[in-house]
Each structure stands twice: as C-alpha cells, then as structure tokens.
Amino acid sequence: MTEQMRTSTRDLDELRERVTIWLRGRAGQDASVSELSRPTSNGMSSETLFFTAIWGEKRTRCVARLAPTGEAVPVFPSYDLRAQFDVMRLARQKAGIPAPRALWFEPDPGPLGTPFFVMEQAEGEVPPDVLPYTFGGWLCDAAPEDQRRLQDSSVGILAALHQAPLTPHELSAIGTGGLRAHVEAQYAYYQWAHGERRIPVLERAFDWLEPHWPEDPGPDVLCWGDARIGNIVFQDFAPVAVLDWEMAAVGPPELDLSWMIFLHRFFQDLTAGAGFPGMPGFMRQDDVCRTYQELTGYQPRDMGFYEMYAALRHGIIMARVWQRRIHFGEQPVPDDPDDLVLHRATIEELLTR
Numbered sequence: 001m002t003e004q005m006r007t008s009t010r011d012l013d014e015l016r017e018r019v020t021i022w023l024r025g026r027a028g029q030d031a032s033v034s035e036l037s038r039p040t041s042n043g044m045s046s047e048t049l050f051f052t053a054i055w056g057e058k059r060t061r062c063v064a065r066l067a068p069t070g071e072a073v074p075v076f077p078s079y080d081l082r083a084q085f086d087v088m089r090l091a092r093q094k095a096g097i098p099a100p101r102a103l104w105f106e107p108d109p110g111p112l113g114t115p116f117f118v119m120e121q122a123e124g125e126v127p128p129d130v131l132p133y134t135f136g137g138w139l140c141d142a143a144p145e146d147q148r149r150l151q152d153s154s155v156g157i158l159a160a161l162h163q164a165p166l167t168p169h170e171l172s173a174i175g176t177g178g179l180r181a182h183v184e185a186q187y188a189y190y191q192w193a194h195g196e197r198r199i200p201v202l203e204r205a206f207d208w209l210e211p212h213w214p215e216d217p218g219p220d221v222l223c224w225g226d227a228r229i230g231n232i233v234f235q236d237f238a239p240v241a242v243l244d245w246e247m248a249a250v251g252p253p254e255l256d257l258s259w260m261i262f263l264h265r266f267f268q269d270l271t272a273g274a275g276f277p278g279m280p281g282f283m284r285q286d287d288v289c290r291t292y293q294e295l296t297g298y299q300p301r302d303m304g305f306y307e308m309y310a311a312l313r314h315g316i317i318m319a320r321v322w323q324r325r326i327h328f329g330e331q332p333v334p335d336d337p338d339d340l341v342l343h344r345a346t347i348e349e350l351l352t353r
Contacts (some may be wrong), residue, residue, distance in 0.1 A: 019119035095164035122241030177220035
C-alpha cells in the first residue's frame with residue numbers, strides 16, 4: 001500500500017489540450033487551463049484530474065472525474081457519471097451534505113474519450129490511503145479530542161444523508177432498494193470481476209451471508225456507498241467536502257456505517273501488522289453506532305452481519321485493484337488467488353464467528 005497505484009493510461013499533456021478546447025466551448029475562447037495533475041494518496045477507481053480553470057474574471061480550482069478506459073482495467077463494470085453528478089447535487093440540496101459544487105457534466109465521450117464531470121475543488125486535508133493515515137501524519141498525530149471530533153462529524157454526515165427527505169421517486173432513480181438487491185448486485189459484480197479466476201475466501205463469505213441474514217434489514221435510505229474518511233476533505237477536523245459518490249445506492253443505513261467502520265479496521269490491521277500502533281481507539285463500532293443513534297434515534301442492528309458484508313465487498317474491490325497492479329506489472333500473479341485479498345485473514349476470522 002505504499003506505492004501509488006496506476007489508474008490511467010492517458011497522457012496529461014494531451015488531456016490538458018483537450019480539456020482546454022472543451023472549456024473554451026463552454027466558457028468562451030479566452031478560457032485556459034493550468035497543468036493537470038492526479039491525486040497521489042487516494043483514489044483507485046475513476047480517473048481524477050486536478051487543474052485550475054480560468055475564464056473571464058473567474059479563476060476556479062477544479063476536479064474532473066473521468067470514467068476509466070478499458071485498457072486501464074477498470075475497477076467497476078460501468079461508470080454512470082450522470083448519476084454521480086445528480087446524487088452529489090441531491091445530497092447537497094436535500095441533506096445539506098457539503099458535496100462539492102457540481103459545475104459541468106459532459107455526456108459526450110468525444111472531447112476526452114469518455115464522459116466526465118467537473119466540480120469545484122475544496123481546500124483542506126484528506127486522510128490518505130497511500131500511505132494509510134494510520135501510519136502517521138496529521139490525523140494519527142492529532143489530539144484524541146480532535147480525532148473524536150473528526151469521527152463524530154463523519155458519522156454526522158451519514159446521519160444527515162440517511163435522514164434526507166427524499167421522495168420515493170428520487171430514491172428509485174438512484175437504484176433498486178433493499179439489502180437483497182444490494183447483495184445480488186455485489187454477487188454479479190464479483191462474477192464480472194473474478195469469474196475467470198475465482199477467489200475461494202470471497203465465495204465462502206457469500207455463502208456465510210444467507211444463514212446469518214438479518215430478520216429485519218431496516219429502512220431503505222440513500223447510502224453514500226464509499227462512506228469513509230478518505231473521501232472527506234476536512235478543515236480543523238470538520239468536513240468541508242464529501243467526495244466519491246460512484247457507489248451510491250439505496251439500502252439499510254448499516255451499509256454505510258459498517259463500511260466506515262470496516263475501512264478504518266482495514267487500515268488499522270495493516271498498520272498493526274507492520275508493527276506500528278496506529279489508531280486502535282478510532283472508529284470503534286460501539287462508539288460509531290452510539291453517535292449515530294444519538295443523532296438519528298435509530299439503533300443500528302445486525303452489525304456482525306454488516307461487518308462481514310463490508311469485508312466481502314472490500315475484498316472484491318481490492319482483488320480487482322490488485323489485478324490491475326498485475327496488469328501494469330506492479331506485482332506478480334499470486335499462486336493462491338485468496339492472496340489477491342489483502343485482508344483475507346480478517347475474512348477468515350469473521351467466518352469462524
């Protein structure tokens with residue numbers, strides 16, 4: 001996890017020329033674009049570009065999100081950027097979530113070779129994925145009260161999103177609701193990503209779900225999907241931007257809660273395995289669920305089931321990311337396909353419960 005993972009085969013200089021031409025068609029012939037850059041510490045799915053756009057009297061720091069090309073071994077089978085664009089606006093307008101201000105959506109693949117959208121870039125700090133924030137840095141080294149403030153405000157994002165007054169039509173436009181539909185979609189994703197080389201530990205986890213299925217999966221809400229602090233921009237330990245809505249779905253609130261908890265556990269386990277203390281008191285399940293209940297009145301339930309499901313979902317994604325690393329020659333093919341899952345030991349431990 002210490003190396004930047006390659007996510008694109010596109011040339012930045014060529015992209016800058018094409019972005020400039022496209023922006024001039026939108027904002028006028030005096031528009032210009034600074035040099036483009038990519039994130040170095042977060043982001044493994046959609047391609048992300050940073051640049052400054054200048055037109056007229058305006059000078060705006062922008063982020064563009066592009067669907068990856070086929071030769072880049074995409075993490076997901078499809079990228080509905082229109083849906084991401086709409087969900088960001090919905091979260092901002094209906095839930096008061098500080099999603100970035102969406103500027104433009106371009107459905108035509110002609111200008112850059114793929115659909116894309118552009119949003120304003122927020123100023124602040126993001127807990128990094130590479131090297132994970134648990135190894136050190138501004139959050140790991142922060143005072144316990146500041147870490148807790150960041151944790152509680154992150155849970156507050158989920159509380160506000162899940163209580164958003166969305167109509168049935170708005171929810172149905174995002175996707176089919178319900179835990180069953182969500183798991184079925186995940187299995188279809190697994191088949192697409194790993195059907196040619198199956199991963200036994202993930203299939204065992206799928207088999208585990210049915211006999212442990214919740215009696216009452218709970219209400220359907222708008223779920224962020226990739227609900228984790230690495231997708232939040234913070235200022236003074238408070239969220240100022242909530243990013244990456246490509247996994248948004250309709251389902252029980254525990255989907256988001258368990259994902260936020262498990263993603264920290266994933267990084268903490270890596271850190272402890274490397275001999276560092278990390279942040280063992282951060283994002284503990286009891287604390288997160290207690291805060292969520294205080295904010296919403298809803299008591300999260302069946303968290304053991306959702307912890308396993310989060311570990312399984314993350315395993316599918318990370319194994320796909322590792323396949324991309326293999327494709328780009330960044331690591332060899334493992335003899336055991338279970339080794340594509342970086343946290344296989346965690347899943348194996350959960351299977352014994």
